[in-house]
Amino acid sequence: MIRILKKKQLSSDVFQMELEAPHISESRKAGQFVILMLDDEYSERIPLTIADGDGKKGTITIIFQAVGGTTLALSRLEEGEAIAHVLGPLGTPTHIEKQKKPVICVGGGIGVAPLHPIVQAHKAAGNRVITIMGARNKDLLILEEEMAALSDELIICTDDGSKGRKALVTEPLKELCEADEKPAECVAIGPPVMMKFCAETTRPYKLHTMVSLNTIMVDGTGMCGGCRVTVGKETKFVCVDGPEFDGHLVDFSSMMSRMSSYKTQEDEHTCRLEEKAKELAAGGVR
Amino acid sequence: MTCGYKDPGTLDLEALAVRENLNLPQGLNQIKKKDRAAIPQQEMPSQEAGIRGGNMTEVALGYSENQVIVEASRCLECANAPCVKGCPVSIDIPGFIGAAAKGEFDEALDIIKESSMLPAICGRVCPQEKQCMETCTLGKIRKDPMESVAIGRIERFLADRGAEKGDSTVDKAPSTGKKVAIVGSGPSGLTTAADLARLGHEVTVFEAFHKAGGVTVYGIPEFRLPKSIVQREVDNLEAMGVQFVYDFLVGRTRTVKELMEKDGYHAVYVANGAGLPKFMNIPGENLVGVFSANEYLTRANLMKAYDTEKAATPIYKSRKVAVFGGGNVAMDAARTALRLGAEEVHIVYRRTEKEMPARVEEVHHAREEGIIFDLLTNPTAIISDDQGRVAGIECLQYELGEADESGRRRPVAIEGSEFFMDIDTCITALGNSSNPLVTGTTPELDTNKWGNITVNEDGMTSMPGVFAGGDIVQGAATVILAMGDGRTAARGIHEYLNQ
Ligand SMILES: Cc1cc2nc3c(=O)[nH]c(=O)nc-3n(C[C@H](O)[C@H](O)[C@H](O)COP(=O)(O)OP(=O)(O)OC[C@H]3O[C@@H](n4cnc5c(N)ncnc54)[C@H](O)[C@@H]3O)c2cc1C
Ligand code: SF4
Ligand code: FES
Numbered sequence: 001m002i003r004i005l006k007k008k009q010l011s012s013d014v015f016q017m018e019l020e021a022p023h024i025s026e027s028r029k030a031g032q033f034v035i036l037m038l039d040d041e042y043s044e045r046i047p048l049t050i051a052d053g054d055g056k057k058g059t060i061t062i063i064f065q066a067v068g069g070t071t072l073a074l075s076r077l078e079e080g081e082a083i084a085h086v087l088g089p090l091g092t093p094t095h096i097e098k099q100k101k102p103v104i105c106v107g108g109g110i111g112v113a114p115l116h117p118i119v120q121a122h123k124a125a126g127n128r129v130i131t132i133m134g135a136r137n138k139d140l141l142i143l144e145e146e147m148a149a150l151s152d153e154l155i156i157c158t159d160d161g162s163k164g165r166k167a168l169v170t171e172p173l174k175e176l177c178e179a180d181e182k183p184a185e186c187v188a189i190g191p192p193v194m195m196k197f198c199a200e201t202t203r204p205y206k207l208h209t210m211v212s213l214n215t216i217m218v219d220g221t222g223m224c225g226g227c228r229v230t231v232g233k234e235t236k237f238v239c240v241d242g243p244e245f246d247g248h249l250v251d252f253s254s255m256m257s258r259m260s261s262y263k264t265q266e267d268e269h270t271c272r273l274e275e276k277a278k279e280l281a282a283g284g285v286r
Numbered sequence: 287m288t289c290g291y292k293d294p295g296t297l298d299l300e301a302l303a304v305r306e307n308l309n310l311p312q313g314l315n316q317i318k319k320k321d322r323a324a325i326p327q328q329e330m331p332s333q334e335a336g337i338r339g340g341n342m343t344e345v346a347l348g349y350s351e352n353q354v355i356v357e358a359s360r361c362l363e364c365a366n367a368p369c370v371k372g373c374p375v376s377i378d379i380p381g382f383i384g385a386a387a388k389g390e391f392d393e394a395l396d397i398i399k400e401s402s403m404l405p406a407i408c409g410r411v412c413p414q415e416k417q418c419m420e421t422c423t424l425g426k427i428r429k430d431p432m433e434s435v436a437i438g439r440i441e442r443f444l445a446d447r448g449a450e451k452g453d454s455t456v457d458k459a460p461s462t463g464k465k466v467a468i469v470g471s472g473p474s475g476l477t478t479a480a481d482l483a484r485l486g487h488e489v490t491v492f493e494a495f496h497k498a499g500g501v502t503v504y505g506i507p508e509f510r511l512p513k514s515i516v517q518r519e520v521d522n523l524e525a526m527g528v529q530f531v532y533d534f535l536v537g538r539t540r541t542v543k544e545l546m547e548k549d550g551y552h553a554v555y556v557a558n559g560a561g562l563p564k565f566m567n568i569p570g571e572n573l574v575g576v577f578s579a580n581e582y583l584t585r586a587n588l589m590k591a592y593d594t595e596k597a598a599t600p601i602y603k604s605r606k607v608a609v610f611g612g613g614n615v616a617m618d619a620a621r622t623a624l625r626l627g628a629e630e631v632h633i634v635y636r637r638t639e640k641e642m643p644a645r646v647e648e649v650h651h652a653r654e655e656g657i658i659f660d661l662l663t664n665p666t667a668i669i670s671d672d673q674g675r676v677a678g679i680e681c682l683q684y685e686l687g688e689a690d691e692s693g694r695r696r697p698v699a700i701e702g703s704e705f706f707m708d709i710d711t712c713i714t715a716l717g718n719s720s721n722p723l724v725t726g727t728t729p730e731l732d733t734n735k736w737g738n739i740t741v742n743e744d745g746m747t748s749m750p751g752v753f754a755g756g757d758i759v760q761g762a763a764t765v766i767l768a769m770g771d772g773r774t775a776a777r778g779i780h781e782y783l784n785q
Contacts, residue, residue: 023539037496042590044598045496069598085496087533218589218599221494221535222721223561224581230572235565240723254572257674261574262600 001082002036005059010142013066014110015075016051022058024050024088030121031094031212031244033114034062035220037085038073046070047217047239049114050089051143060088063113063142090220091243094210096121099184102128102152104176104207106169106198108190109135112143114212115189119150128152130183132172134190138163169194170201177205185210188247192256199247211247213238215259229255294331294347301328301352308359317359323427325360328353330439330647335654339624342508342592345651346410349443351389358387361435364423369437372421375770377401379418379437386440395444403477404769406449406515407502409442411614412766413645432646449518458526459486464783467492467551469536469724472500473765474557474756476519477772478779483526485780490551491523492534497588500559501757502765504588505580507618509625510648513587537723542752543730553751553779556731556739557772560718560757566610570668571714575602575676579609579619579715586622604628604711608679610665611635611715612642617649619713620657631657632707636664636684636697662686662697666704668712679707718762728752736761744778745771753779 006018024034033049046068052061066075077083096118103122107115112133122129131151135141136159148154155172156164165172169190176183186209188198195211202209215227215238222240229236232249236242292300304325308317331347332338338345349357361383369379378397385394398405415431418438425434464487468475471493479489497503499516524530536542536558545551563578565571582601585591589599607623609616612635620631633652635642638661642649653659662684671677683703686695720737732740732748738761739754741747747754755771757763 023534027539040496042593042596042598044589044600085533087494087496087535087539089538090535218581218584219495221561221723223563224584225563225565225578226581228572235572251572254674257574258572261602264603 001084002086003082004077004079007077007079010063011140013075014063014140014142015066016061016063017074017077018059018061019083019086020058021060021086021088024086025053025055025058025060028053028060028089029093030096030117031114032089032091033220033243034060034086034088035090035217036062036074036083036087038070039084043073043084044070045085045218045220047090047214047220049117049212049214049243051113051116052120053117063110065110087220090239092241094118094121094187094244096125096127098125099127101181101184102130102176104130104132104173104183104186105151106132106173106186106188106190106194107134107147108169108188108194109140110142111190111194111212112141112147115187116143116146116150118187118189119147123150127184130176131155132157132169132176133164134158134169134194136160168197170197173198173201177202177207183207187212187244192252192259195247195250196252199250199252203248209247210244211250212243213245213250213255214243215255216261229258291334292329292331293334294350297329297331298350298352301350301356304356305352308356319362322360322362323424325356327360327433327436328357328439330436332651335651335656338509339655342625344512345509346647348446349439351443354386354391354440354443355389357436358383358440360424361387362423368421368423369418369435372418373401374417374764374766375401375773377418377441382444383435383437383440386444391444391447394440395448398441398444402766402769403480403773404473404519404765405441406445406518407473407511408766408769409438409440409445410511410515411502411506411645411764412438413764414438415646417766449515458484461488462486462783464488464552465490465550466553466555466779466783467545467549468555468557469542470494470500470556470558470756470758471498471520471530472557472559472756472768473502474559474768474772474775475500475555476523477769478555478557478753478755478776479523479528480526481773481776482779483523483528485776487780487783489527490529490531492531492536492540492545494533494535494558495588496532498530498532504584505615505618507583507587507622509621510618535723537727542724542728542749546751552783553753555745555772555775555779556724556747556752556754556758557756557768558721558724558758560762561721562719563714564716564719565714566665566716568665568667570670570676573668573670573676574674575604575710576668576712576714577602579611579615579713580718582619582713583615583622586626592622592626601626602711606630606632606709607711607713608632608634608660608665608707608709609713609715611717612637612639612644613715613717614644614648615717616713616715617644617652617657619715621648621652621655623711623713624655624657628711632660632709633657634660634663634665634679634681636662637694638662638686641694660707664697664699665712669706676710676712679709679712681705681707718757720758720761724758743774744781745775746778746782751782753782 419434422434591601756768
């Protein structure tokens with residue numbers, strides 16, 4: 001049982017929780033994630049990145065978007081309540097090197113959450129960080145203050161222009177690739193399509209670009225292979241070999257179709273959950 | 287093999303008739319060996335094939351008391367007991383069977399428990415026909431190991447009966463003040479935990495999953511090994527004071543070294559299983575609809591995806607399934623797919639049925655349930671539809687050629703025999719290699735070229751105080767070997783701690 005110490009709503013459907021998890025907090029590094037499960041029997045196991053942590057307090061922070069049945073249920077838990085199971089830290093930590101030139105960190109939507117500890121780690125290593133944050137509109141931007149405080153330069157983009165530049169994140173990214181001071185590396189985390197296009201943007205400039213993949217997972221220990229992706233002709237397990245890979249080598253289209261493996265079933269399940277919720281709300285059945 | 291279905295009641299009545307004829311239980315000695323050998327083997331009562339294909343509950347229902355007594359009376363009580371030599375943990379087989387034949391069931395179970403910790407599990411899943419039943423004299427006389435004394439079925443009866451009676455409060459030695467960490471709660475870890483707790487050590491089991499039992503809960507399906515049986519063993523250990531820590535991945539949450547240096551464990555037993563699925567490296571293996579058996583079975587068993595009403599974990603909806611492989615894992619995956627509603631399930635195997643490593647009983651059950659066996663067949667590519675989903679497989683036909691060093695005839699591809707199979711789901715059940723998470727984060731541990739940890743005869747690794755056993759040492763093997771290793775290591779650890 002892992003206790004929820006703090007809960008905060010970041011946007012209409014994005015939540016942040018601070019969890020009491022001393023073992024995980026002590027060992028975790030940037031780029032790692034946890035797998036959690038809400039009960040002992042019928043819940044599913046879902047991966048969530050560790051967005052932050054405090055080794056002294058023994059806490060970790062998770063940020064998630066309430067989109068499916070499990071994240072919806074998670075979002076309904078309150079401070080003081082507990083999550084039945086949290087396993088971690090999982091995955092290979094981000095490779096952080098001291099760079100002479102700037103590091104570009106791109107975060108799209110909820111992808112800013114996993115990006116946060118990576119920016120922290122780059123700053124801790126003494127790197128100059130330029131962060132690009134993007135979202136559909138200004139209400140969907142998360143961790144803006146934190147990112148502004150951490151980054152040497154912060155560029156905000158929204159699709160509708162309600163904040164910052166009215167542009168896709170790839171636009172400023174391309175400009176930075178063409179700037180006089182060539183960047184040392186790029187990290188891009190967000191929806192698969194965004195990561196794919198970031199990788200395409202940096203490819204002509206041969207700018208090393210790491211992406212963080214969020215595939216379907218079960219165990220998170222390398223036992224099932226459900227998380228596998230094709231990276232440069234080779235099969236890799238995201239939960240142990242990743243979650244970060246060279247964006248220029250990832251087969252995004254294969255990954256995206258694998259991520260939709262259960263689309264119809266999940267929709268059905270969420271529908272059923274919603275129906276149940278409606279019934280309950282209407283004070284109907286049972 | 288029997289034909290025609292007989293329900294448990296009929297089988298019991300038939301056994302009763304034989305039993306009355308034998309005039310037992312005054313003892314076996316009165317029946318001549320010749321007559322004993324003539325007693326027909328008792329058939330295992332089971333759910334009828336047509337019915338069980340639609341449910342997840344156990345297929346084999348277990349002998350009745352009459353059947354056990356009759357089956358045990360078939361034993362010839364051989365002086366040299368070749369069956370014991372076939373048993374990886376040397377259970378005194380004629381000893382417990384003799385007691386069972388006399389109806390002394392408690393005594394019989396005690397004899398088993400001297401050598402085996404998990405008889406209810408082993409009675410169900412051991413490949414008896416390759417172990418005790420292979421060497422049994424009766425099988426030799428009848429020229430078929432499947433006609434030997436049904437040792438495992440008797441073992442299962444005794445273990446289940448013992449559990450129902452609620453046995454297993456064991457004497458515990460006074461506390462030694464020594465702490466032992468066990469990595470993994472599969473059969474190997476559970477065995478070591480039991481033995482060490484009994485010896486008075488303080489035992490903590492660290493498990494990555496949210497449930498204990500290892501492959502016996504995430505891999506082997508309910509219809510072959512009910513989860514409640516494994517849970518019973520875990521409950522017993524908890525009652526003995528063994529601590530279980532779930533959601534703890536050694537190598538990530540803590541390393542082996544940290545367990546010893548930071549947390550003060552005096553010894554560690556690494557029993558983290560094999561747990562790295564093999565794929566075939568053929569084109570199309572990362573398409574939607576291709577699964578390792580580990581994933582498919584974990585979803586279906588541990589995550590209960592068969593219960594589509596309650597379970598949040600989805601499982602792929604299949605019409606025509608091909609399972610690649612011929613071992614227990616392949617049979618389990620195929621029979622699970624059938625129960626989840628697939629119209630057609632194929633076992634695609636490169637050799638013939640004779641070479642299949644699966645338990646004979648499982649192959650038999652799979653056939654009865656309507657699984658199609660495509661033998662001497664091997665997939666060469668998985669074909670995609672326009673959405674990246676499996677649309678079929680390309681196969682080659684094989685024939686058996688010359689024998690290789692191991693004496694098995696090597697399958698060779700028949701030129702020009704390519705053909706296409708209409709399939710929408712592929713499950714690879716080609717076995718497991720060793721998961722590198724623990725070894726990779728513990729450079730002090732010596733491994734062989736397959737990544738298996740190497741140990742000495744006491745189960746100790748190259749790292750002082752760290753022992754290992756089960757699949758991580760043996761390579762994907764069997765429950766009984768994992769349990770045997772656990773016993774050896776427990777003795778080794780006890781000696782090490784007493785030094
Ligand atoms: C589908 C299937 C069917 C089988 N059928 C049979 C059969 O009929 N008969 C038979 O004899 N054998 C069978 N086997 C093989 C048998 O199950 C194994 O040989 C046996 O379970 C091995 O036991 P173990 O304790 O070594 O490991 P496992 O049972 O694999 O248990 C290892 C445990 O360690 C945990 N773990 C792994 N890494 C870590 C870590 N880093 N930190 C913490 N915990 C960790 C795992 O989650 C797991 O719970 C089958 C195997 C499979 C997959
Ligand atoms: S070999 Fe067979 S017949 Fe002989 S003692 Fe063992 S079980 Fe009995
Ligand atoms: S989630 Fe199972 S191997 Fe990665």
